[in-house]
Amino acid sequence: MKALNDQELHNLAMNIVGRQLEAEGYEFMGVNSKPKKNPQFVCLKDKELHFIVVRNVAYPEDPKSYDGALMAKMKDHAQKHKAKIYYAGVGLYNASNRNLPVYLNEEYLVEYEGLIEI
Numbered sequence: 042m043k044a045l046n047d048q049e050l051h052n053l054a055m056n057i058v059g060r061q062l063e064a065e066g067y068e069f070m071g072v073n074s075k076p077k078k079n080p081q082f083v084c085l086k087d088k089e090l091h092f093i094v095v096r097n098v099a100y101p102e103d104p105k106s107y108d109g110a111l112m113a114k115m116k117d118h119a120q121k122h123k124a125k126i127y128y129a130g131v132g133l134y135n136a137s138n139r140n141l142p143v144y145l146n147e148e149y150l151v152e153y154e155g156l157i158e159i
Contacts, residue, residue, distance in 0.1 A: 044142035047097075051076045053143075054097035054131035057153055058082070067091065079115055080126070090124035093156065097131050100139040104130035104152050112159045127156040 045053070055074055062069070062084060070090075071083035080092035094115055098104040107128045119126035132152030135141040143149045 042147065043145040045145060047076060048074075049145075050097040050099075050133055050143060051095070053133060054129075055081055055095050057131050057151060058093065058095050058129045061153075061155065062093070079111070080119075083124075090119075090122060091127065092119045092122075092124045093127045093129055095129045095131065097133050098152075100132070100134045102132070104132035105154065105157065106130070107157070116159050126159045128159055129153070129156050 052074060055072075059072070059082070062082060065086070067084040067086045069082065069084055073079075073081050079094050081095040082091075082093040084091045084093065092115065094112065096107070107130060112126070112128055116126050130153070132150075133143050134150040134152070135143050136148035136150050139150070
């Protein structure tokens with residue numbers, strides 16, 4: 042069994058959020074899959090610019106809580122571009138035991154409640 046590394050978990054979280062954005066009619070202007078390079082998604086919807094910061098969150102952390110200092114910095118950046126800023130925290134957990142890592146080709150649980158506007 043191979044545990045997913047940080048980049049793989051981040052990519053998985055981005056795929057989950059990306060599918061939601063696509064389903065809701067967001068148009069992708071830019072996508073950045075590096076975990077520390079923000080925002081991960083720059084999108085247009087209803088002629089408005091949206092910045093979305095994506096984080097994969099390991100158990101027992103709460104996917105709805107975010108780094109306030111980072112998001113304040115991102116909000117300033119978004120305002121300069123007349124954009125809305127959102128946080129998307131995605132909890133990814135091993136399905137059989139949340140204390141174990143998420144393994145490649147094994148079942149996992151997703152805790153994601155959508156975008157949080159900052």
